[in-house]
Amino acid sequence: MARPDLSPDHRTINGLVAALFIAALPHFIYQPFWVGLAFTMMISWRLLHNLRGWPLPASSIWLRVLHNGAAALMIVIIFSHFGLTIGRDAGAALLTIMLAFKVVEIRSLRDYYLTCYLGYFLVITNFFYTQSLFIVVLMMLVIVLLNSCLISVNTSTSAQSLKKRLGLSGKMVLKALPVMLFLFMLFPRIPGPIWGLPEDAGGNGAATMSEQLTLGEIPPDQNRGTSGINDEIQMGKISQLIQSDAIAFRVQFEDDNVPPNKQLYWRGPVLWQSDGTVWSPLQTSQLNEQALQVDYQSQAVDYTITLEPHNKRWLFALDFPTGKPQGLASYFAPDGGLNSAEKMRNRRQYQLSSSTEYQLNASGDRNLWAALQLPAGEHPRTRALAESWLEESTGQSDYIDRALAFFNQQDFVYSLSPPQLRGDIVDSFLFETREGFCEHYAASFTILMRAAGIPARIVTGYQGGDLNPVDNVLTVRQRDAHAWTEVWLPEQGWIRVDPTAAVSSQRLENGINDLLPASRRSPGMIANNDMLVELWQDMKNNWDAFNTAWDIWVVGFDSQIQKELLSRLGMSNPDWRKMIAVLTALLALTGIIMLFLSFYRRQPTEPVVAYYQRFCYKLARLGIHKAAHEGPQDFARRAEQQLPAYQRQIQSITELYARLRYRRDNSALLNELADQIKAFRPRR
Amino acid sequence: MAQAQLAAILATVNDIILGKQHPIKLALTCLLAKGHLLIEDLPGVGKTTLAHTLATTLGLRFQRIQFTSDMLPADIIGVSIYERETAKFNFHPGPIFNQLILADEVNRASPRTQSALLEAMEEQQVTVEGQTQSLSSPFFVIATQNPANQIGTFPLPESQLDRFLMRIELGYPDARAERDLLLGQDRRELLQQLQAVITVDELLQMQQAVAEVHISHALVDYVQRILNHTRESGLYQTGLSPRAGLGLLRAGQAWAMIEGRDHVLPEDIQAVLPSIVSHRLQRREQETNQDWIEQLIHQVAIP
Incomplete structure (x- = not known):
């Protein structure tokens, strides 16, 4: 349109600022604090200008220097903080901050467009961090706002009220929904993460299980790290996990056949060796490979696990799985740990079936030898205690009972915040502090066993989970992390012994929830009112069920589920070519339907108008655009000025059009108009 | 034929009042559309001369009424006086029984007198x-209002402003026109030499012809869009009335006729729009944006 390049007014810019602020809000959490600070300062500058008349950078050389200098400084800070490779974080930080700097600079319509379009990019960056329903809804809102910003500078009726603009924008988004759905379902997925950035994939900085268990102090720098991708966890790491509500995985049992809580041991990595503080697993090559033999003694339960990405290979399974999972390439380690062929960088689903009563006959010399190793010279008091029991006890099972009785009858306390252990940490724990949680008990119990010549190992994993009565999905969170012991007895194989149960039976009967302070279970205000607690629980269950469905069906929609769905819809052997073909066809169909609907609803275009539009189009190609408010004669005058060679033709066509449209001359003239417009081939 | 006459009228008026082609054309449009005209401007820019010139050129009986604060309705309408010879009350018609009335400084009179007019x-x-006494036909009122020195005046309320089809401003002439004016003959003398260009009958015929200028559906659509915009955009305190819509069409017809067309184009509506809506619309925001009417035109697309 040939409108002058009006600068957008303050109210239009305020709308854009609001939209951008909402879009940037999640980044305030994901990014270092100075990103949010810089963003807020810049848009505040803009708002202070719009509302209070503060000067903008353009108004004086000093302010311009300040503005550009601050922008340069931010770039330096970004690179010095994130390093020189532009990854997800650095890119998002750069976009967020520079966008705010641009907002201060908006003067012309062109700046406004640019900022709007960058706003859409800012929306996308949010999905690099989370794809939760909340963010999706929030970003939809931002898109509606951004659209309405574009509408407000773009229609000839820019004076439309905010309500109307938002309505129009919302309608546009709704119309885009079917297209979005088709693209979502049919656009070929690439298996695995698209961005080959290992530090970005998987665990979003949430704590996850680790391969090693370290007793003793946590070095301070590992407390903070950027993510849970540390390969070492110390004693106390699980207590950190227990502080986390992040979801580890979700389980859907077939036929809602959920075993009781105390049987819900979710097996993870098995730890074999210790240097006195750190417990770590053994490589498969260090173990006897064919040693895994299981007798199943109860009816198997079938279930599907949806595992959150943790960037490791191991998988979790209910003790003990009857076979390898379906839907995922994997193998069993000789110690019963289930491992995937690749690192879990995306949310994945697999089906398993497990029998909760079993006999694990995995012996092998190397395994038993490894399960007896103690670090030389460590834990003298513990060993002395073991020897004194060994002399008194009648056999191995009697010895085990003695050890459990020791935990049960002495003043051991289950505590999530135990005092620090000094010196020989196992001795210190067993004889001095006597406060700890699962990993303290599992580790010291294992040492007590090995000191008495009973093969023992630590199994890490999760215990229990929250069963949601709405959808019967069991959600296992990081706070359900647990460690227990397996001991080997000649006739019975590896038996699970959970020393934590000897200290705190609640932990197993009811799960971790009962041990958490009440304030973590429900918001403090309502904790005293039963009805409100119930209502709260109800709402929470429904919300969780909804989130579960969202995570599994929308966020977890990967190439595999896509294939399954498509073949269920009758597309045999769907590959990307077929998908693209069907997608194209569907999009074309949608376009045609929409076009048809819009024609159907609009008054039929009169032929004279259609011809005239063609005439306008021919001129528009030469850069002569008719403004919406411009009458035919005014437009003709303007066009003649630019194309003097076609003056006669333009005049004649305009005259005919005006007579046909505004005088209703007989439509015999219509053919003439059509002919003249057909013959009208303007060229510069 | 009518167009030639109209061109002659415009040429004559433009000879007397220099450099004001557009307001003069609008004034003529207003008279052709049978509307009354409000001229709002400072003293001395030629309001009276314009009214007088128009009256003379169109062959109308002209009367100027200077409004003052002590004026009574009778001073305009006339009074019945008892006459001894006939022993009857005899009506002595006031200045309003003329064909073109110049109501000078209409805002100086009391509301009562104003409403009589x-x-x-x-x-x-x-x-x-x-x-009941019929007024003469044709009957035009050209009222003037002085925007400055409002102390002791009664500005016309908005509801009464609606009675005027158009409101125009004359403004200062540009440098060249002013130079010609300063060097040229005395305007009063010129006025006295002036001859009527058309007769009253011809004027009535022209008014008849204005009503026959074709208005298409497409054009009515456009006018409706303008009306809706003023009502729904939220920019104005009140939208345009249906009377304003009728006025737009009527004035558009007259303008098209002066332009020599037998049908109304959107451009005609746009040409008369500012003078028709400027006294009827009040912006909600008190921004000192002079060309808001220009914006109004830009905001409504032509269907």
Whole structure:
């Protein structure tokens, strides 16, 4: 349109600022604090200008220097903080901050467009961090706002009220929904993460299980790290996990056949060796490979696990799985740990079936030898205690009972915040502090066993989970992390012994929830009112069920589920070519339907108008655009000025059009108009 | 034929009042559309001369009424006086019984006197002591208002402003026109030499012809869009009335006729729009944006 390049007014810019602020809000959490600070300062500058008349950078050389200098400084800070490779974080930080700097600079319509379009990019960056329903809804809102910003500078009726603009924008988004759905379902997925950035994939900085268990102090720098991708966890790491509500995985049992809580041991990595503080697993090559033999003694339960990405290979399974999972390439380690062929960088689903009563006959010399190793010279008091029991006890099972009785009858306390252990940490724990949680008990119990010549190992994993009565999905969170012991007895194989149960039976009967302070279970205000607690629980269950469905069906929609769905819809052997073909066809169909609907609803275009539009189009190609408010004669005058060679033709066509449209001359003239417009081939 | 006459009228008026082609064309449009005209401007820019010139050129009986604060309705309409010879009350018609009335500084009179005038304008008749007296035909009122020195005046309320089809401003002439004016003959002398270009009958025929200028559906759509915009955009305190819409169409017809067309184009509506809506619309925001009417035109697309 040939409108002058009006600068957008303050109210239009305020709308854009609001939209951008909402879009940037999640980044305030994901990014270092100075990103949010810089963003807020810049848009505040803009708002202070719009509302209070503060000067903008353009108004004086000093302010311009300040503005550009601050922008340069931010770039330096970004690179010095994130390093020189532009990854997800650095890119998002750069976009967020520079966008705010641009907002201060908006003067012309062109700046406004640019900022709007960058706003859409800012929306996308949010999905690099989370794809939760909340963010999706929030970003939809931002898109509606951004659209309405574009509408407000773009229609000839820019004076439309905010309500109307938002309505129009919302309608546009709704119309885009079917297209979005088709693209979502049919656009070929690439298996695995698209961005080959290992530090970005998987665990979003949430704590996850680790391969090693370290007793003793946590070095301070590992407390903070950027993510849970540390390969070492110390004693106390699980207590950190227990502080986390992040979801580890979700389980859907077939036929809602959920075993009781105390049987819900979710097996993870098995730890074999210790240097006195750190417990770590053994490589498969260090173990006897064919040693895994299981007798199943109860009816198997079938279930599907949806595992959150943790960037490791191991998988979790209910003790003990009857076979390898379906839907995922994997193998069993000789110690019963289930491992995937690749690192879990995306949310994945697999089906398993497990029998909760079993006999694990995995012996092998190397395994038993490894399960007896103690670090030389460590834990003298513990060993002395073991020897004194060994002399008194009648056999191995009697010895085990003695050890459990020791935990049960002495003043051991289950505590999530135990005092620090000094010196020989196992001795210190067993004889001095006597406060700890699962990993303290599992580790010291294992040492007590090995000191008495009973093969023992630590199994890490999760215990229990929250069963949601709405959808019967069991959600296992990081706070359900647990460690227990397996001991080997000649006739019975590896038996699970959970020393934590000897200290705190609640932990197993009811799960971790009962041990958490009440304030973590429900918001403090309502904790005293039963009805409100119930209502709260109800709402929470429904919300969780909804989130579960969202995570599994929308966020977890990967190439595999896509294939399954498509073949269920009758597309045999769907590959990307077929998908693209069907997608194209569907999009074309949608376009045609929409076009048809819009024609159907609009008054039929009169032929004279259609011809005239063609005439306008021919001129528009030469850069002569008719403004919406411009009458035919005014437009003709303007066009003649630019194309003097076609003056006669333009005049004649305009005259005919005006007579046909505004005088209703007989439509015999219509053919003439059509002919003249057909013959009208303007060229510069 | 009518177009030639109109061109002659415009040429004559433009000879007297220099450099004001557009307001003059609008004034003529207003008279052709049978509307009353409000001229709002400073003293001395030629309001009276314009009214007088128009009256003379169109062959109309002209009367100027200077409004003052002590004026009574009778001073406009006339009075019945008892005459001894006939022993009867005899009606002595006031200045309003003329064909073109210049109501000078209409805002100086009291509301009562103002409304007497405005009623007469609306009804084309006056009622004196129970007797209805028709006013002459054609009947035009050109009222002037002085925007400055508002102390002791009664500005016309918005509802009465609606009675005027158009409001125009004359403004200062540009440098060249002013130079010609300063060097040229005395305007009063010129006025006295002026001859009528058309007769009253011809004027009435032209008014008849204006009503026959074709208005298409497409054009009505456009006018409706303008009306809706003023009502729904939220930019104005109140939208345009249906009377304003009728006025737009009527004035558009007259303008098209002066342009020599037998049908109305959107451009005609756009040409008359500022003078028709400027006294009827009030912006909600008190921004000192002079060309808001220009914006109004830009905001409504032509269907």
